[in-house]
Amino acid sequence: MIVVMAAHATETEIKDVEQRIADWGYGVHPIYGAERTVIGATGVPEADKARYMESLESLPYVEQVMAILKPYKLASREISPTTTVIDVKGVPVGGNQIALMAGPCTVESYEQTWESAKACKEAGATILRGGAYKPSTSPYSFQGLGIEGLQILRDIADKLDMKVVTEVMDLRLVETVCQYADMLQVGARNMQNYDLLREVGKVKTPVLLKRGLSAKIEEWLQAAEYILIGGNPNVILCERGIRTFETYTRNTLDLSAVPAVRELSHLPVVIDPSQGTGKRSLVMAMTKAAVAVGADGLIIEVHPHPDQALKDGAQSLTCENFTQLVAELKPIAAAVGRSI
């Protein structure tokens, strides 16, 4: 780490900081500039870094302390030069083939899920998405069918030879959801629910980790690190829009997160254009952009009758939309050397 001393720091104060760093057992490398003294510290382990940085920052004669190393290791690009391919019960995510996950926002009934899943499968989706436990801003909104929803998903996926991804919100239900799902989704609102991250780190089921509404990419990778460090190496990142001042779109889908994660991490990245925009009319265009930008997968809400949906109808594609979209994605995928 780099310690920038205050402009007014005295020689004694500079010595004090040097002594502290030496006392902790780290290398001390002062640089005496004309206007500021800067002290480099080498050999500081990750586990102590935050603490020592704060300690030094709390001194009145220190202006700023800057980290040099990234605050994650297992999630970092340095682990592997190629993107890690996660195996979702036979469906690879992170390889040349763009993984297509689709289905209803929420499992409302067997029929609705079947209708959506069947159309998705026919269009080329291999993983069925659908919410059994729904995070709702309002306690008055529909909260999902729960275990019944899980059973519907499993049954339909089996019949259609698809895999299942569904959200787990309550950490007590991780095991239960694992019995029905092939991939667990940790939602944006729970990205920093560390106890939940620890729980999903204990299983081997792949985890689709959505980016928090106001999470920096670095924090998102640290959340992934919680899962990886727990022993579950199967983490897939999912960008689903961040919160900004813009109100026309529900969120601002940050597609630059794809190449950014590619630089910083070996984990695959998936795009959720439905949550990311909140408007059906924008989903089609943004999905194409997601393929072009290099996403490893897509997760899209498809409803047989969006105007009758219990949740997120406004951002759901119809089955026809989805079929058409996948057809339009194929040449774009080809143009970037991928298949879908």
Place this chain on the structure above:
Amino acid sequence: MIVVMAAHATETEIKDVEQRIADWGYGVHPIYGAERTVIGATGVPEADKARYMESLESLPYVEQVMAILKPYKLASREISPTTTVIDVKGVPVGGNQIALMAGPCTVESYEQTWESAKACKEAGATILRGGAYKPSTSPYSFQGLGIEGLQILRDIADKLDMKVVTEVMDLRLVETVCQYADMLQVGARNMQNYDLLREVGKVKTPVLLKRGLSAKIEEWLQAAEYILIGGNPNVILCERGIRTFETYTRNTLDLSAVPAVRELSHLPVVIDPSQGTGKRSLVMAMTKAAVAVGADGLIIEVHPHPDQALKDGAQSLTCENFTQLVAELKPIAAAVGRSI
């Protein structure tokens, strides 16, 4: 709710929307303007509103659907014209007396907590704060002492005749934390962890509900509604800074949330200037502002030796700072007709 038809909507399409609203059993009130037709719907219950709004928005001939009623009821100002006074085992929060909560960011040891608590108590604090379970962005950082931390807090608080507020992160631990704490804190990162909200809604222990990093005031009140609807009427809101583009401060402390909540809700509001700014040098000034703006309480990090803190040393006041601060707050409180 108000449905704005698209400019190009035909008469048939307008009729279709009117029919849908009528079929749901609600009042239909069309207004035919020169450029747009607008249709008001009356009598729509909260539980169906989100769904019907999305349903109509999913129609291509509808431009926009706007809600009229606030999406919370029990938390709303209409419940009570005065601020509700929450009783934290004898310490009122929401009345004329500004509640003073202080203590270390994290319980590191008995000695450190004792030293901080004693100074806080002497300066006038009545509620001891301190983290036993700590949400850390990095899995490599200190995660708190757990149950040992809870015991330290309880023991010291009892000796000093203080009450205890501490964070609960893991919903399986709500009961345990209730055994030691007089008030549960739900942290900013868990503000939309609905299962945790439901759990703390089942007990009667007061809950200090921190505003999420990117939560609109309306969403914060909906999170409170989850707790209230669960049966726990003792909710205290806590503004602790929101995430913005500014990087000089850790967060942007939104003091306007105090008068805003005052308009919208009957629940008391507390300010956390330590998390809110992340810099000791700003905490003093912002705490004064918090009192002047009308906060019902303050929650402040105090560490006997911030440069030795395991966490958040840079934003902790020293015991001397805190004593001085409280002295300086008294005349401001008096100036706004409150006491501290």
Place this chain on the structure above:
Amino acid sequence: MIVVMAAHATETEIKDVEQRIADWGYGVHPIYGAERTVIGATGVPEADKARYMESLESLPYVEQVMAILKPYKLASREISPTTTVIDVKGVPVGGNQIALMAGPCTVESYEQTWESAKACKEAGATILRGGAYKPSTSPYSFQGLGIEGLQILRDIADKLDMKVVTEVMDLRLVETVCQYADMLQVGARNMQNYDLLREVGKVKTPVLLKRGLSAKIEEWLQAAEYILIGGNPNVILCERGIRTFETYTRNTLDLSAVPAVRELSHLPVVIDPSQGTGKRSLVMAMTKAAVAVGADGLIIEVHPHPDQALKDGAQSLTCENFTQLVAELKPIAAAVGRSI
């Protein structure tokens, strides 16, 4: 507009609002709901809307006033079902062909500009970009060559048969810049410099209007409206990244602005991936996404030796990068039915 009365509004207060609307000469359409009265007002002209909305909002018994109509007319989609094609001295922007604008961030010398322009032209660019007047956050940074820069741009563009787009910052220089440039750029920082907008509204030279760092799409279209209303119909919008909390990228490039503007306006939209990301390593991927999402043009910074650039070297492509990029864009453009 729609006026939502406060829950506690009395009959007299409701009558007062109705009377005010009637006195202004507009249609009054009250809807008496169970919990709120809502009053629709029809026939309110745009010029008075903001004022009357504020007037009613200032009444204590009015909860909220909502606009129904979009606050722009000439820029709106309702003017034309197809995207308007702007003619930049023979180069169409807004048609099937994606307009390729490229060149150095800043004109530093004749040689540097020539080297960049030649490579851009050979790769397929038709419009040469380059800053003669540079908006710099710091007064200590290079501010551009001024008129000499304009001369260099014009001379090189003529030799290479390219058109010139360059920024005008000082409204006194609009005429001068028009003598050298084929398209004027209004920068993000000046998007709400209304006097500058009025000046560029007086000429017929096309204007590339960049979106402000924190401008909502609606405000961007209102800025375009200033130019259109002034008499210059040749406005091209340019998304160049918005300011968010993320710090890894310089800005967050909001690609959803392309389909969003497509819904709301008939004006063409161009993407600036260089400013939008601030990192060369992200520019390539985001440019592909821009083509896939449907952008009508691209404006890209290319420098023969980015490590010797006086400005924005870190986000400039090399000439080789650019040549390769254009080759990679062609099949994507074809995949979305466009050419480049």
Place this chain on the structure above:
Amino acid sequence: MIVVMAAHATETEIKDVEQRIADWGYGVHPIYGAERTVIGATGVPEADKARYMESLESLPYVEQVMAILKPYKLASREISPTTTVIDVKGVPVGGNQIALMAGPCTVESYEQTWESAKACKEAGATILRGGAYKPSTSPYSFQGLGIEGLQILRDIADKLDMKVVTEVMDLRLVETVCQYADMLQVGARNMQNYDLLREVGKVKTPVLLKRGLSAKIEEWLQAAEYILIGGNPNVILCERGIRTFETYTRNTLDLSAVPAVRELSHLPVVIDPSQGTGKRSLVMAMTKAAVAVGADGLIIEVHPHPDQALKDGAQSLTCENFTQLVAELKPIAAAVGRSI
């Protein structure tokens, strides 16, 4: 500056960076850590810093380049340990007395301005505010009375023995506005209109520099630096709310900017609670907070009849509100050792 080499940087690449820094004539200070090499460069002048940082960042084997020194000098705290007192024609801003600026948002007529000004003066305001040239998001809104508005302000201020602050938007009008006004306001939308900053840097009339909607504090101080470097030392900063995701308030008033600027700069800071909140009901509370936090001045919109205002009626105080507010501010000012 500090150059962080990429993890994979070879010895040759490290040498290359060292050589570049040496070639530029600066001190080279490498620190060889276990995982990264870091190179400090000393003696880099401000004028070259941005360029050299970008140059190094553009190299593939450089991970990051960090600045050590603040990018402003004349505005910095290091210039003076005390706040500079700016003399607005006899009214000091920055001293013990909190400067009270008040008046209508917009000059609509002589009568309206007189009524407002008279009430403000009687309540204790010494500087009359009022817009003659108004920046309006919509071209259809009222744009101000122009020169007639300036005359009204001057005439009324003279009669009431007040000073005048008013916005200048068009840089061609700086001289004209200086003939009527005692202080020029540069609005939030023009904070990075560098040509305007240069123009107001050429006169000696004090400048009230509003913070841009999405300006970091550092950028705001750099904008001040433009004026100072131009030769006008009389700059007063004004926080007026930043743009965030919150929609209940018009902007988020960042009161922590006051102590933050206090640390970083010697320039006085004024708060605008009217623009900062956009709601009359919040203005009173936030003004109290502004005094408590240490603001050097206040600028408040007061309208005799807000419901008849042509602009910003919803955020204007009535004359009675203002009189009451000033009375309530006095004891708070006293509590923080100031007078008003």
